[in-house]
Amino acid sequence: MSDDFRQKFKTFSERMVNVASRCINEEATKLFLVLPLINFLGYDTMNPDEVCPEHNADFSDKYKNRVDFAILKNNEPVIAIECKALGAPLKDDRGQLRSYFNAAPTVKMGVITDGMVYEFYADSDEPNMMDPNAFLSFDLHDIAKGKIEDSVVDGLKSLQKSNFDPENIGAEAKRKLVFQNLVQQIEELAQSPSEPFVRILLQNIGLSHVRSKAMADYIVLTKSAFSEFVNLRILQRLDLPTKDKRT
Missing domain, CATH: 3.90.1570.30 (tt1808, chain A)
Structure with a gap:
């Protein structure tokens, strides 16, 4: 529909x-x-x-x-x-x-x-x-x-x-405005991941203690992971075969 x-x-x-x-x-x-x-x-x-x-x-x-x-x-x-x-x-x-x-x-x-x-x-x-x-x-x-x-x-x-x-359009508009702001935040994080955000991701994969010297490399790696994720979603949307890439 x-x-x-x-x-x-x-x-x-x-x-x-x-x-x-x-x-x-x-x-x-x-x-x-x-x-x-x-x-x-x-x-x-x-x-x-x-x-x-x-x-x-x-x-x-x-x-x-x-x-x-x-x-x-x-x-x-x-x-x-x-x-x-x-x-x-x-x-x-x-x-x-x-x-x-x-x-x-x-x-x-x-x-x-x-x-x-x-x-x-x-x-x-x-x-x-x-x-x-x-x-x-x-x-x-x-x-x-x-x-x-x-x-x-x-x-x-x-x-x-x-x-x-008419009675529910305000609530629907609020949801859409919040959604727009979330998309903007995700886009900003994808382009320039913050250190606190990267630390949360690393903790989720078992890396709880990361030295500050290593953080710069992990920030670059996170940015690359975002880019890879977006590329994979585009290929899936176009129904094209994907390659199993690991960094």
Whole structure:
């Protein structure tokens, strides 16, 4: 099922990349790039009770903000989408999206996009306070080239109309943010293993007492082991034969 969705997402992204050159302003971006993705996720863009353009947070005295699209559930906004012209920097409008997000108590997810790059935000730390970091992001240019991470596939599937759960998206976003941070930490350790980390690994293989003079060699060895592990996983993913290498 994931592979089927992955292929559909790739095909969709290829189509979006092909029409992107004709999106010369924000309105064209909304019409030809953003609305198709909303529809791809299963929401009825022809139903104003489900996808509402220029939704206003008029229930707030503090904020009088609009978002380009709000996805509604039971006539209440649950997803807010802010659009920029294709190629425009997204960071400039994060504050505007945050203001709307914070003003609308039923909104559980905010999206900012230029039609190609998408950033998804939730309130994983505090209710109705948009997180500073996106829990999911992708670029349709990469997707069209087949560069589709499993985390993107799983994340986007959870946002489909048939799967989206507004009440649990915050917890899911928290899990994804922690996962992203763990991946970053592992990547940093793979590139530059710290001495405490190497000592833990050595203890696990029975080397409890390592002299400081020998530690430099073990750090280099650990870095090589990380590299070998990654190479083996790539070969397994490609279903290619592996050689039994030992250092």
